Structure formats: C-alpha cells, structure tokens
Amino acid sequence: MSARWRTAFHDVYGSYPLHLLTMAAGFALLGYVVATVKPMTLWNPHSWWQSIAVWFAAAVIAHDLVLFPIYALADRILWARAGRRRVRRLPISVRNYVRIPALGSGLTLLVFLPGIIGQGASTYLAATGQTQQPFLGRWLLLTAAMFATSATVYLLRLAFAGRRSSRVSSSTGNPRGTLPK
C-alpha cells in the first residue's frame, strides 16, 4: 500500500517525498529572507543597476553566460589554429604550459580587479591613506613571472625529452633522431 503510494507520488511529482519537503522548506526560507530584508531594499529606484536584485541576477549568470564563454572560446580559438600547425609535432604539447599561467593570471585579475584598474580610489584612500598605484604593476609582474616559470619548465622538459629520444634513436640506429609523430 505505502509502496504503491510512493510509486504514485513519484509518477506525479517526479521524485521522492523528502525531495518535495526539502524544496518546500527551502523556498519558504527564501520567502522569509525576502520578507525580512523587505523587497524594497532589493531595488534602487534612483540607479537601477546598483540594486541588490540586479547584482544577484547578474551573479546567477556571471559564470555560465559570461566567464565560461570567454575562457572556453579563448582556449578553443587558440588550439583550433595551433592544432593544424607545427606545434603538434613537438614531443610535449605546449598547451597546458600556456593554459596554466593564463588561468593564474586571469584568476588574479578577476579577484583583484579593483586595485589593478584603480576603482574605488577615494574610499581606498580614506581607509588606508594610500593610492592603488602599485597594483597594476604588481599584477603584470606576477603574470610575467608565471609565464616565465612555465616557459622555463617547458623548455627543460623539452630538452630532457629531446635528449632521451635521441639516446633512444641512436641506440636503435636512427641517424636523424626524429621524434615519433
């Protein structure tokens, strides 16, 4: 009887009863939050884009519809071209040696953007007694250091792989030491 009831419930609702209870409790809590904050707090009639509601809505799509298309497209464009060219013939793909410092640079740019672009200069000055002048230079140096480190590691690995493969090829009598394709 109860098993049949549960099956019937599942057929109508699409999941088990605990699921519905969880959803009901969660949305009720959301309702309480909105009622406590008072809906008019969420809207700024003088400057619509400085509303809590607008920033929340933007946060919902910030990664999936803004950030993701940017980094996914950049990655695809870069390697769609490179894939057809010489790069492929290198024994070690350079791909992740570009991706990793690029992600590090992008992450720090994203998080520390206000300082880097000098936004909020007056509140920054009032709070700290300083300007945001050093941050752009520091971020550029950090980016340079990450790419340089990556390039060094890549070159070392390339040299190591080259030596290893030439040793292998000389022992097998391959005079030109070409790398496997």
Place this chain on the structure above:
Amino acid sequence: MSPQRRFRWRSPLRGPWLTSVLGSVLLVTLPVVILTGLLSYIAYAPQLGQAIPGHVGWLRLPGFDWPTAPSWLYRLTQGVHVGLGLVLIPVVLAKLWSVIPRLFAWPPAASVAQLLERLSLIMLVGGILFEIVTGVLNIQYDYVFGFSFYTAHYFGAWVFIAGFVMHIVVKIPRMVSGLRSLPLREVLRTNTSDTRPEPLDLDGLVSVDPAGATISRRGALGLVGAGTLLMAVLTAGQTVGGILRPVALLLPRGRSRDGDFPVNKTAVAAGIDARSVGAQWRLTLRGGPSAVVMDRAALAGMPQHTARLPIACVEGWSTTQTWSGVRLADLARRAGVAAPHAARVMSLQRGGAFGEARLQADQIAHPDALLALRVNGADLTLDHGYPARIIVPALPGVHNTKWVAAIDFEAS
C-alpha cells in the same frame, strides 16, 4: 548528438566523479565560511543594537556575548572567513565548469521535482557568486555596487544557505555514488593519454562526443589545487602579518605605511583637525553622579597598563601591536560607575557609521581593555587615534574607537 543536448560538450573530464570530488570539498569547507560569517554578526554585538543589518528576525545564530578571550578570537574567525572564502574561489569556478552541461539540458525540466530543483539552483549559484563578488569588492574598498555591503552580504548569505542545504539534501546520494565510481588511486595513476571519459550518466555531465584528453583528471585537480594555493599565498599575509604581510601583494593590507601598521580610516577621512586634538582636548566620562573631565596629562598620570593585542578587521586583515594606556575598568571607577553593564564610546570623528560604539560589561572589565595613549612605546599618531583610542581583546576592529571624546558608562 542526443536530442537532450543542444551543445557539444567535448571535455572527457566532466562526469559524476569530478563533480562529486569538487562538491565534497565545498561541502566540508563552505560551512566553515558560513559559520565564521555568522559569528562576525554576533561579534558586532546585536544585543547592544550595533550589528548590521539591524533587523534580521530569526536569521542569526543564537545570541551570546562575544568573548574577550582569546584576544585573537575575531582575528581567527574573520581571517578564516575572508581567507577561506578567497581560497575557495577556484574550487567554486571549477565546480561550475564541471556542471555547465546541466544548464543547457533540454527540456529544462521533465517533472515538477526537476523544475523546483532547477529554481533552487538560482539560489545556490546566484548566492555563492553574489557573496564572492560583494565580499571581494568590500575587502578592496570598492563600493561600485552602491547598496549597503552589510545588508546585501548578510541576506545574500541566507539565500545561499537555503540553496546550499537544499542542494546537499537532494544531491548527497549522487555525490556518494559519484565518489565511488572511480577509485582515487586509479585517478592518481592515470596520465593524460590514458584518461578516458566516465560512463554516460543520467545527468548528462559526461560528454557523448568527447574529444581526446588534453589534461588528466589528476592534472585538472592539481590545477584547481594550484589555484587555491595561489590564492592562499596571496591572502595569508594580510592576517598572519610579519614577514608574510608583503606576500599579499595584491591586497590593500599587504602593504605597510612607511613601516607603520595599517589603519582602517585616516584622520583626514574622519574629519579630525589638529586643533580638536590639541591642548584643549578633554575626555569626558559620564554615568556617575557628575561628569568627570580629564585632559591627556591627567590620563597619563593614572596607572598605565601595557598589553599586546590584535586589531582585526571585518575585511579579514589584522595586526598585533603593543598598546599602553589606562584600563577601562579604572576609568569606570573614576567616573563613579563601579560595575557598568555597558559603555558608549564617542569619537571626534565626523560622519561615518562608526563614530561611536558600545562595549559589553566584560569588554570594559577585562584587564587588557584599554583606553590606549601609546602604541609600541610612542604616543599614538593622529591616524592611529591620538590623543586616545579604545583597544579591547577580540573586539572587531571598527569598534576600537579612535579619537575618543567621551565615554558614557551605563550602570547596571
């Protein structure tokens, strides 16, 4: 391409295992960020009417008086709140990357249950990114959003908490089976060329049309780990201080001011002019039979006490210094209030939300709770609150009022 999938998701890494691993990391760590954030609200002393936002109904931890010991308590809780919040940004982004095919699943919901679940994701995803964005802007003093940070970050947190709990209850079984679907040891042994997609799953996370792997699963996890490590290195210095402070090279509080420790508000910004803190400056103590007025020499003539205490800000930064001055308990006695249950401290500061602050009974009675006149063996500088400032163990930074003009002791 199956009819449910409108985009060709190509990464062979996406699947229940990867999503479950990232999810389990957030399951353990995000409650710490939530709890330390809610503790900060208590530290602002809502019972004295000075927590922001003022009216939160039941949306708070059960009330208790924020303790004064250990003195580094707020330094720890708020340092963890901000630091861990920043460190988790790469994990949150990786988690969102791992589940992105779900956003475009078609039809969007096959049942009422799925429709409700997808609506709850608005609270989850919007909540976490809203909290990250407002928090990250606040610690860099960028108020481009225009609304009250405290109100937005506090209620935004509760929207996130609701979405987070719903997601946990609904997805825990999925996470457990996802974690079991691949042995971690096998993942750690598999290199890029041997990396294969997981078996197709009901949620559509696994690509039906996968490209070759360009990074192994262990490499992808290592990359996320490296991102969190980078954030940790760039953040820790603002809380730990000492030789690590300059390592927080992109944060406001990674910098010293010509060798001096940081301030939260300059004297210029607070509208303090040299005359108001000059020879005619007086401290007024009220609450007793009649007001007691003292100049700085009279304060310096009272018994002096020295304590090494941190200033810890809501922005997560902190700095520990050696303060000397008069015990607040001694000032209360001088005012004629032997055992005050609270005190209101007023600053010369003009405008701003923190021109005055109230202290609890234990924050007045603590032997290290001071009206400081000196720091590190020298008179306070104007930016640090000359002629006199409050310093109380474990008190949130902004309540350590600078440029004190008057203290009202409230008898019990």
